Amino acid sequence: MSIRQYCVDKKNTFINRKDKKFVFISLLVVIAFLLIILFTRPNFFNARNISSILIQCSAVAIMAAGQIYVMVSGGIDLSIPSVMMLSGCIGALVMKNTGSIALGICCIFAVAITAGLFNGVSVAKLKINAFVATMITMLIANGLSLKVTNSSSIPIPQQFTKLFGSYYGPFHANIVAMIICLIILQFLLTKTGFGRCIYAIGTNEKSAESCGIPTSRVKIQVYLISGILSGIAAIALTARLSSSSLSLASDSTSLDVIAAAIIGGASIKGGVGTALGAFVGAFTINGLSNLLVLYGIDYYTIQIIKGFVFIFITYFDTIRSKARREI
Amino acid sequence: MQEQKYFEAKGLHKYFPGVHALNDVSIAADKGEVLGVIGINGAGKSTFMNALAGEICIDAGEYYINGVKAEIRNQKDSEKNKIALIHQEAVVFKDITVAENIFIYNMQKYEKAGCLQYKKMFKDAAKYLEMIGADVNPKELVKNITVGQKQMIEIARALARNAEIVLFDEPTSSLSIEEKENLFRIIGQLKEQKKIVMYITHFLDEIIRVCDRATVMRDGKVVGDFRMSEVSTRDLITGIAGREVETIINRTEESNREDVLKVENLSCYPMVKNVNFTAKKGEILGLWGLLGSGRTEIIRSILGLDKADGGNVYRRHPNGDMVKISGHRLLEECAYVTEDRHHDGLFMPMPIWKNITMANLRKFSNIQMNEKKEHIYAKEMIREMEIKTPDENVSVGTLSGGNQQKVVMARCIGKNPDIFFIDEPTRGVDVNAKSFIHKKILELAQRGCTVVMVSSEIEENLNLCDRVLIVRNGEITAEVKKKDINKQNLMDLCLGIEKEGGK
Numbered sequence: 001m002s003i004r005q006y007c008v009d010k011k012n013t014f015i016n017r018k019d020k021k022f023v024f025i026s027l028l029v030v031i032a033f034l035l036i037i038l039f040t041r042p043n044f045f046n047a048r049n050i051s052s053i054l055i056q057c058s059a060v061a062i063m064a065a066g067q068i069y070v071m072v073s074g075g076i077d078l079s080i081p082s083v084m085m086l087s088g089c090i091g092a093l094v095m096k097n098t099g100s101i102a103l104g105i106c107c108i109f110a111v112a113i114t115a116g117l118f119n120g121v122s123v124a125k126l127k128i129n130a131f132v133a134t135m136i137t138m139l140i141a142n143g144l145s146l147k148v149t150n151s152s153s154i155p156i157p158q159q160f161t162k163l164f165g166s167y168y169g170p171f172h173a174n175i176v177a178m179i180i181c182l183i184i185l186q187f188l189l190t191k192t193g194f195g196r197c198i199y200a201i202g203t204n205e206k207s208a209e210s211c212g213i214p215t216s217r218v219k220i221q222v223y224l225i226s227g228i229l230s231g232i233a234a235i236a237l238t239a240r241l242s243s244s245s246l247s248l249a250s251d252s253t254s255l256d257v258i259a260a261a262i263i264g265g266a267s268i269k270g271g272v273g274t275a276l277g278a279f280v281g282a283f284t285i286n287g288l289s290n291l292l293v294l295y296g297i298d299y300y301t302i303q304i305i306k307g308f309v310f311i312f313i314t315y316f317d318t319i320r321s322k323a324r325r326e327i
Numbered sequence: 328m329q330e331q332k333y334f335e336a337k338g339l340h341k342y343f344p345g346v347h348a349l350n351d352v353s354i355a356a357d358k359g360e361v362l363g364v365i366g367i368n369g370a371g372k373s374t375f376m377n378a379l380a381g382e383i384c385i386d387a388g389e390y391y392i393n394g395v396k397a398e399i400r401n402q403k404d405s406e407k408n409k410i411a412l413i414h415q416e417a418v419v420f421k422d423i424t425v426a427e428n429i430f431i432y433n434m435q436k437y438e439k440a441g442c443l444q445y446k447k448m449f450k451d452a453a454k455y456l457e458m459i460g461a462d463v464n465p466k467e468l469v470k471n472i473t474v475g476q477k478q479m480i481e482i483a484r485a486l487a488r489n490a491e492i493v494l495f496d497e498p499t500s501s502l503s504i505e506e507k508e509n510l511f512r513i514i515g516q517l518k519e520q521k522k523i524v525m526y527i528t529h530f531l532d533e534i535i536r537v538c539d540r541a542t543v544m545r546d547g548k549v550v551g552d553f554r555m556s557e558v559s560t561r562d563l564i565t566g567i568a569g570r571e572v573e574t575i576i577n578r579t580e581e582s583n584r585e586d587v588l589k590v591e592n593l594s595c596y597p598m599v600k601n602v603n604f605t606a607k608k609g610e611i612l613g614l615w616g617l618l619g620s621g622r623t624e625i626i627r628s629i630l631g632l633d634k635a636d637g638g639n640v641y642r643r644h645p646n647g648d649m650v651k652i653s654g655h656r657l658l659e660e661c662a663y664v665t666e667d668r669h670h671d672g673l674f675m676p677m678p679i680w681k682n683i684t685m686a687n688l689r690k691f692s693n694i695q696m697n698e699k700k701e702h703i704y705a706k707e708m709i710r711e712m713e714i715k716t717p718d719e720n721v722s723v724g725t726l727s728g729g730n731q732q733k734v735v736m737a738r739c740i741g742k743n744p745d746i747f748f749i750d751e752p753t754r755g756v757d758v759n760a761k762s763f764i765h766k767k768i769l770e771l772a773q774r775g776c777t778v779v780m781v782s783s784e785i786e787e788n789l790n791l792c793d794r795v796l797i798v799r800n801g802e803i804t805a806e807v808k809k810k811d812i813n814k815q816n817l818m819d820l821c822l823g824i825e826k827e828g829g830k
Contacts, residue, residue: 187695191696192692193688193696195696196681196685196696197688200674203675204673207672207685208674208685209632210663210671211686212655212686
């Protein structure tokens, strides 16, 4: 091979050799693990298990899609699971006290939209750092949920569960919701002008501004979408669990959502990612948890293992963005 | 056998994807020599400098320093061989002092029992600053000093590291006139101290001014080597471009035209103070002033990118009335070429076609974006603007400066507005691209578009503008008509020397 070819090839991949080796080895490790699983826990691959993973991952996937929108625009939304929990709890309370499902759903969305707008305005108009702004929202939402529920679990009307948490034909309502959401979101992000604007803002906000893109408006819309998706996730999750409580969002859910977004191809630095990636990410994470349970590992150990896996995955993001920068 | 030079680079090769950036480049220089390296964008000048500075590693070739073969693979090697690069935008740390910035590379020298000996550091810093005659207080925080002074820091840093070979990468692009003079004086001093100076620039007058010798590069090759004493500007231009370039463009005399844009009492704290002007149809209106005089800020506040504190902007409605318009609306309806394409112009990792259609998304979308149409359109613009690229899917970041600037222009021209705001149309752009962009701007005016242009290059104002407004301290202090536009006049007015010929 001539120098020229060598250099061009080396450059074209935009990944340096050390990183390439890392990617290659980790791929081998993943394949090795899959083989081990295939022989030791063949149950993992049966249709029922996969279907249960899909049901479990749908709420995370819907939230992760919102996260991906925010991340593509160059921000981050830590408040998604908390907003989801808060809207779920308030919705459940309203349904319990008024008996009206419609009113409950309205309340869920009202809370989710308010939170989304709050985030959007803080970030886009008040120019507060996205990390800080959404963390504040997270704290407020957590506090409010604690207050309204008194840390107790609130039951959900049977009808609601039937409507949003049961099977339609072979598909669970959650899966249907996930598929519909992701298709719409994917279209919006990758095919429309609005989506193009989000990518532009994430790539270079100043350039986007000088092109006449209304950056603040788009950013508010992005956080709004993320809020609305939290609401949808709240409906899916409360319906599946048939109750609303603080356990809707565990400590790790926030990390799950971000990790799912990154595994799905979004970058903390903004400008890349697609909505369908949310499914890939959420499925991977829930698959991992499911698998560890199959091996009889307890909840706390699972958290630890997941933590390490996330570090590993975030390193991939570093490699990816480095490769993009070198272009 | 040729005489031994202090520095020799022999047969350098460097490949980038799809580009042979350095092709058998051999350059030599002797102590006490100022060598200019010139060529169009993408000729390989910057690649050569970056290779010497150890920022990129060459693929083949050898360096000899003082007759000994030297390896330059990274910044450390470069430092060991006493090479220092003065960056185009000075690499400095804003929140620490000048002295700390100078010694940032060898801080441990001033460390004693884990503490920094500031007294000694300030004293040494003052010594190096004095050596280059820079009037900078070593205790000052870097965020409080000017661009030119930041560059002084870099030069002092190079001296502190004992550099024998000092590389300048377009050092004057963001300097004021006085700062430029100062820089030339320092280069003269370096020469006296028997250092090798290599100097990249697009400005031929600077080359003629400071260099002893100039090496011309084109398409990654060295195509010529001129002694400055025996060469004319014309020869240099021809050498750089590889063909004759028409530099002087004639404009037809202005006639009575209708107003298209009117700015009234616009102010935006702190840089824009009570600005009033009108721009006419088919006119190229220059805003001329020193760096930091508020030229860019005026445009930004007209377009609502900086929120104005007061004042109105009016734009001609098709029915002939002047209608008040908000900055955002104006930004949507007109085209804006920003000062710095890296910072707020282009989307570097994105492909060319996305960059070209970005200001004009509505044209290509119904419910969804019509990507096919975008591609066809981008191809058309690439052809029209003569952008050198394999196809429209290449990411803009890989293009050379001139081609990047053409992409920005393509985006604006494609929007087909009747008002253009162009800030620094040709900064960091080679001769060929420059004359092309000038031609395009003139075409726009001929077509009846209004162009409001900011340029630091006096020639550009002379050749293109129909009328020049002088900006000083955020105010418009004078207006110069076409017949009065000349170098002396513009210089005097922007420096505040009042003479006849002003308003």
